[in-house]
Amino acid sequence: MIVSVHDTLAHLASAEVLSSTLVRLILAALLGGVIGLERELSHKPAGLRTNMFICFGAAMFTVLSVQLAGAFVGDHTRIAAQIIPGIGFLGAGSILHSRGGVQGLTTAATLFVVAAIGMAAGGGFYLEAIFATILILIALNLLGWFEARFSLKPQVMRYEALGVKAEDSIGEINRILDEEHHITESVQISVLDGGYRVYFTVDATRAEHEAVLQKLRESAVFKRVAILRERTGE
Numbered sequence: 001m002i003v004s005v006h007d008t009l010a011h012l013a014s015a016e017v018l019s020s021t022l023v024r025l026i027l028a029a030l031l032g033g034v035i036g037l038e039r040e041l042s043h044k045p046a047g048l049r050t051n052m053f054i055c056f057g058a059a060m061f062t063v064l065s066v067q068l069a070g071a072f073v074g075d076h077t078r079i080a081a082q083i084i085p086g087i088g089f090l091g092a093g094s095i096l097h098s099r100g101g102v103q104g105l106t107t108a109a110t111l112f113v114v115a116a117i118g119m120a121a122g123g124g125f126y127l128e129a130i131f132a133t134i135l136i137l138i139a140l141n142l143l144g145w146f147e148a149r150f151s152l153k154p155q156v157m158r159y160e161a162l163g164v165k166a167e168d169s170i171g172e173i174n175r176i177l178d179e180e181h182h183i184t185e186s187v188q189i190s191v192l193d194g195g196y197r198v199y200f201t202v203d204a205t206r207a208e209h210e211a212v213l214q215k216l217r218e219s220a221v222f223k224r225v226a227i228l229r230e231r232t233g234e
Contacts, residue, residue, distance in 0.1 A: 058118030
């Protein structure tokens with residue numbers, strides 16, 4: 001009778017641990033999926049599956065860290081501690097450093113926070129994980145709108161300028177950008193019939209780009225000036 005009661009209690013405890021673990025992993029997948037969906041809709045490189053997998057993986061490692069330490073008598077923080085440098089490696093891979101500027105900082109930061117949310121869910125801190133998810137969603141949407149509305153976020157834009165002489169075009173571009181306290185990046189020159197086409201990029205806020213574009217178009221050196229492409233640093 002005693003053995004039977006002991007076995008029953010052991011089975012109940014095992015079932016309770018299993019159900020708790022499943023709840024933590026499912027919650028982590030859902031929270032990571034919500035943030036990933038927002039990134040997917042914003043056409044960012046790390047989207048739904050990436051954020052969901054990172055959040056789920058961080059939760060899984062956190063759960064395993066506790067359970068394996070309990071089973072084999074070890075440090076229950078050792079496995080979870082390795083999540084941070086691992087996510088740092090993924091974040092570094094999402095940052096593209098080129099002559100046109102640095103991209104992917106917001107994506108890398110989002111991955112870092114998503115991993116933290118996964119660790120919170122895996123550790124059983126449900127309220128903290130849900131609160132962090134809501135706060136991140138608000139920040140990604142509200143702060144992004146605020147930056148765009150007040151022209152606070154720098155953008156790398158590619159310009160096309162058509163002129164008669166390459167030397168005059170480059171000199172005029174440098175003069176105007178110097179007045180606006182900017183420099184040219186990724187300059188390319190191609191020959192046209194009766195003139196030259198100059199491509200160059202500038203990293204500035206939207207309001208600053210508008211001022212640069214207006215001065216370039218007012219210059220008598222250029223036949224035509226246009227912006228071909230723009231991208232943010234996310």
